[in-house]
Structure formats: structure tokens, C-alpha cells
Amino acid sequence: MKKALIAKIFRDIAEMLEIKGENFFRVRAYEKAAQNVESLPDDIEAFAKEDRLKDIPGVGKDLEEKIKEIISTGKLKYLEELKKDIPEGLLDMLNVPGVGPKTAKLLYEKLDIQDVVMLERMAHAGKIRGLPGMGEKTEENILAGIELFKKGRERLDLKTAQDVADGFITRLKKLKDVKKINPAGSLRRMKESVKDIDILISSAKPEKIIQAFTELEDVRDVIAKGPTKSSVLTKDGIQVDVRVVDGSSYGAALLYFTGSKEHNIKLRRLAIKKGLKLNEYGVFKGEKMIAGKTEDRMYKAMGLSYIEPELREDRGEFEASLKGELPNLVNIGDIKGDLHMHSTWSDGGSSIEEMVIRSRELGYEYIAITDHSQGLKIAGGLNIRELDLKRKEIERMNKKYKDIKILFGSEVDIDSDGNLDYPDSVLKEMDIVIGAIHAGFKQPGAIITKRIIRACQNKYVSIIAHPTGRLWGSRNAYDVDLEEVFKAAGDTNTAFEINSFPQRLDLNDINSRMAKASGVKIVINTDSHVAGHLDMMRFGVAVARRGWLEKKDVLNTAAFDKLTLKNLGLTG
Ligand code: DGT
Ligand code: CA
Numbered sequence: 001m002k003k004a005l006i007a008k009i010f011r012d013i014a015e016m017l018e019i020k021g022e023n024f025f026r027v028r029a030y031e032k033a034a035q036n037v038e039s040l041p042d043d044i045e046a047f048a049k050e051d052r053l054k055d056i057p058g059v060g061k062d063l064e065e066k067i068k069e070i071i072s073t074g075k076l077k078y079l080e081e082l083k084k085d086i087p088e089g090l091l092d093m094l095n096v097p098g099v100g101p102k103t104a105k106l107l108y109e110k111l112d113i114q115d116v117v118m119l120e121r122m123a124h125a126g127k128i129r130g131l132p133g134m135g136e137k138t139e140e141n142i143l144a145g146i147e148l149f150k151k152g153r154e155r156l157d158l159k160t161a162q163d164v165a166d167g168f169i170t171r172l173k174k175l176k177d178v179k180k181i182n183p184a185g186s187l188r189r190m191k192e193s194v195k196d197i198d199i200l201i202s203s204a205k206p207e208k209i210i211q212a213f214t215e216l217e218d219v220r221d222v223i224a225k226g227p228t229k230s231s232v233l234t235k236d237g238i239q240v241d242v243r244v245v246d247g248s249s250y251g252a253a254l255l256y257f258t259g260s261k262e263h264n265i266k267l268r269r270l271a272i273k274k275g276l277k278l279n280e281y282g283v284f285k286g287e288k289m290i291a292g293k294t295e296d297r298m299y300k301a302m303g304l305s306y307i308e309p310e311l312r313e314d315r316g317e318f319e320a321s322l323k324g325e326l327p328n329l330v331n332i333g334d335i336k337g338d339l340h341m342h343s344t345w346s347d348g349g350s351s352i353e354e355m356v357i358r359s360r361e362l363g364y365e366y367i368a369i370t371d372h373s374q375g376l377k378i379a380g381g382l383n384i385r386e387l388d389l390k391r392k393e394i395e396r397m398n399k400k401y402k403d404i405k406i407l408f409g410s411e412v413d414i415d416s417d418g419n420l421d422y423p424d425s426v427l428k429e430m431d432i433v434i435g436a437i438h439a440g441f442k443q444p445g446a447i448i449t450k451r452i453i454r455a456c457q458n459k460y461v462s463i464i465a466h467p468t469g470r471l472w473g474s475r476n477a478y479d480v481d482l483e484e485v486f487k488a489a490g491d492t493n494t495a496f497e498i499n500s501f502p503q504r505l506d507l508n509d510i511n512s513r514m515a516k517a518s519g520v521k522i523v524i525n526t527d528s529h530v531a532g533h534l535d536m537m538r539f540g541v542a543v544a545r546r547g548w549l550e551k552k553d554v555l556n557t558a559a560f561d562k563l564t565l566k567n568l569g570l571t572g
Helices: 003-017 024-038 044-049 061-073 079-083 088-093 101-111 116-124 136-154 158-173 206-214 246-259 262-273 295-301 315-322 352-361 384-401 445-459 480-490 510-519 531-546
Strands: 182-186 198-200 219-225 231-232 237-244 277-279 282-285 286-292 366-372 403-413 432-436 495-499 522-525
Touching: 003 024, 003 044, 003 061, 003 079, 003 088, 003 101, 024 061, 024 403, 044 061, 079 136, 088 116, 101 116, 116 136, 158 182, 158 198, 158 206, 158 237, 158 531, 182 246, 198 246, 206 219, 206 231, 206 237, 237 246, 246 262, 246 277, 246 282, 246 286, 246 295, 262 277, 262 315, 286 295, 352 366, 352 384, 352 531, 366 384, 366 432, 384 403, 432 445, 445 480, 480 495, 480 510, 495 531, 510 522, 510 531, 522 531
Parallel strands: 198 237, 366 403, 403 432, 495 522
Antiparallel strands: 182 198, 219 231, 231 237, 277 282, 282 286
């Protein structure tokens, strides 16, 4: 918990300094420190006790003192000082796509805009177009950005939801009267975004459990409280609902509260057709309860085989279950390697060796280090000379760590015409080439589609990364014709990525399923920028499962000598 707080304070400082127009390097120093603190594998309080804070990259004397202050007081005087000059609402405004520190500063100084609500009002009133360098188009962009910002706020990304749920479940599990406990709702179905968190408990003492739940440290408000259920808001304003049921109905309740609503409705209809009654307590034949304890028995009582939570969206799972044709979904344990990650060679925060060490801990057989390409200057893209040095480092690492194969690659920018950012002669020397779009998102659909198709046609491009470009809360998917693109992928044997980053999850569930139907192979990657990100793989796997993918549909479930990526193995 402390790590997240420290990282947040450092990021707030970085943004405040940026608004104040401070030196770029000071701003970056705080951002880097935030990233490095976050990715620490250990508890930072233990680190501080052992006097090892300075071992964290980017943390010197000054930041060490600041971390200590946050650990002991829960806040930082320096940030409180900065807040006197800059209203906190301005920081929130930076979360609106299209509003950077310079714009925020200008809006504040000229129009006294202090938060997103005022920003929206002024943009609607046409007051922003009068400022230097701004016009009607800027106003339109700001309003569109606010829409995205609001959408991002309405629902939580999957990782945040899971972290919050884990925090509650860990504490609730410690109560001695809790027999079983599970997340339910959209979180259990691993939907890419979650509105509120549902937790189901079986216990013989519901009132005691509910009382303890409402008294947990993270609870800010109790919205509703009854003998067997309660809803609360956390300190961050996230709603958590807990329900306590008897063990004999646990399966029925879990089924009901996992949803989706559409799945439930269809299930109840099916029960009626069979002359049965279904509710959150069980399946009944007349007055007699014939199932309720486990979900498996519930499904069986209705003549169905067990349906995994990720499939419960009424997207054909009943038909498949009745025919015995449900997919055997890919599991996190099937993943043998991660083929998209960055290192300190470009914009990552961990060295190649640190990435290797964490990947070995995860049990991977292979990874690809795929830093950005030369044109992407803001992300520290590598020029051709640097590529050579990087390759040598990878060779050294391969000698040092014999139990994992480290592939030399790059995430190569696809330019606005569909050309790749290195010449073929350079691409040819790589083990793996990932093509990705990083600019020109607003081009017409036909052009973006053509760009990606051209990249697929390059014989060295093995994978297209984050194929639709959407970024949670800040950027909609670009207008790309996936049907066309998947056709080209099939023709050229190019794999498509499911990017596991919670803000991306791109391809998403529906598009992944469509890729499979078009015969396109999928790779699930993390696109890690620090070693700690490698653990995000589970979110990409969740998307794949929601997309009905099996082990055989996902290339990086293969052992290294069976890896069938286009162009892999052509080089040394
Ligand atoms: P969310 O919270 O919007 O991300 O999505 P869910 O699926 O978690 O929805 P939520 O929290 O409103 O309800 C949890 C589950 O309870 C839902 O997945 C299915 C069940 N449920 C809720 N309302 C209804 C309903 O009106 N009819 C039926 N059949 N089931 C419902
Ligand atoms: Ca929910």
C-alpha cells in the first residue's frame, strides 16, 4: 500500500513541477522514481528499515528523505507546499486527453479554470477559443477529451478492481467464520472494466461478517447494511458489495452474482423449459432443491456442462455447452514466454538483466527484448549503432543465463504511409520484429487499414502490437477495418497481439475471437516497461479466455523449439 502512495505523491510532484514550467530533468527524476518504487518486488517499509532505499535506481539522498517522511507521516510537506501555488484540480485536468501542462497553466492563469468541471463549462461557453494558440478546434478536442475522461472514471480498469478486491478478500479471509469467499460479478468474468466489486461469502454467522466488513480500514462510507449484505465506498470512492449466504446455496449464489445478467436470464429460461425453477438459492423441482452447493452441480442439474465465468456473456456458450463444444480455454500456466518488452535501452525502467531475472522467476523459456525504433525519439528509440550494442548485451545475457532464450527484437514504428522505421537490411538481423502504430491515429480508416496491411506484408514483421490503439480513458480505438487486416494477417502469416496492459487490453475479447475465426494466430504479450509489469500477463490471458481462445490459438504457449513465428529462426 505504501508503494502506491509514494508513487502517487512523486507523480503529483512531477506534474505540478511541469505545470510550473520547471526543468525537464527534475520532472523526469520524479517520474522515474515513481516507476521504480512501484516496481520494487519487496515491501518498501522493510527496505527502509534495512537502510536500502538508496539502492532503488533514481533515489538519492533527497528522495530517500522524502520516502522516509511519507512512510512515517503518510504525506509529504514538499507536496503540500506545491499545492499552495497550484490547485489540485489542475492535476486532474491533466488526465483529460489533449490537455498538457502548458495548456493547463494557460487556462488557469487566463481564465482561472481550476478543475475539469470548470473546463467543460468554459469550453461549452466558447471561452477557450479566444486564448493564444487556441481555436474552435481546440475546444472541440477538449470536449471530446472530457467525454473520454468521464467514461474512464465511470468504470475501473481490471487491475485496479482486482487489487481492491484482493485487499478486501485477504482481510475478510482472516475472519474465522468465513468458510468460502470469491469475487463475483464482472470481476470474476474478468471483464476489461468493472463498475463495482462484488464479493460472495459463505458463513453460518452472516451478521458478524457484515459488521466486520463495514469496519474495515479502507471503508469510507457505508451505503447500505442489512443482516446478510452490505455496500460500502472505499477511500477512493470505489463501491464494494458483500453478500453472505449459507453453504448449501453457495454455488447458486455464486452463479447468480457472477452474471452476466444476460447469461442469468437465458439460464432461467432454460430451467423453465425443463420444468425446473432457478434462483439464487438453487435449482428446484417442485419444492425439492436438486442443486445449489456448487456451480458445477447447478449446471449439471440443467443438463449443461460447466461454463467458465469468462464465457458467461450469452455469446453462444449455452449452445456450445449443450453440444459439448465448449473451448478448452488457455491458462496462464500455458504461457511459455513474453515477446514484447522494453528495457533501459529505450523507455523502460529495468535493465535487460532485470527483465531476464523476473522472467526466469515466472518460469518462462524465452522472452524478446523489443525496444522502440529510431524514429520514436520521445521513447528513446535506438539508432542502428545502438542496436548493435544492444545485440551484444543480449548475447552476453544468453551466455550467462542458459535456461532462458533471450531474443533480440524491436517494436518498430509503422509510419504514416505504412513503412517500417528500419530498413529491411536491419530488420533481417533481428530475431523478432513487432510492427506498431504510434502516430497518425486520426487518419481515415482506409489509410490506417492500409498502413497495417503494408506492415503485415513486410516479410520480417512477425507480430502487430496493440492493433487498434485504444488507451483506456484517453484514446478511442482508431478506425481500422479489422476484417481486412485479419485477412492480410492470414495471407502473410503475421500474428496479432493481445496486449496485457490494463489500459490497453488490445486486441479486446471480441476482436480476439474474430481473429481466431479468421485463422489469425495470437500472441499474448505484456509490453512491460519495468520488470514488475511482467506480471500483467494474466490480464491478457483473461482477454484471450473471454475471446474463447485455446492453447493452440496462442503462439507463445509453444515450447521454444516449436515456436512458429513468421521470420523467427531465419536469422542467427
Ligand atoms: P458491473 O458491476 O457493471 O461491472 O457488472 P456486473 O456484472 O458485476 O453487474 P452488477 O454488479 O450490477 O451485478 C452483479 C451480478 O448480479 C450480475 O452480473 C448478474 C446479477 N444481476 C444483477 N442484476 C440482475 C438482474 O436484474 N437480473 C439478473 N438475472 N441478474 C442480475
Ligand atoms: Ca459488479
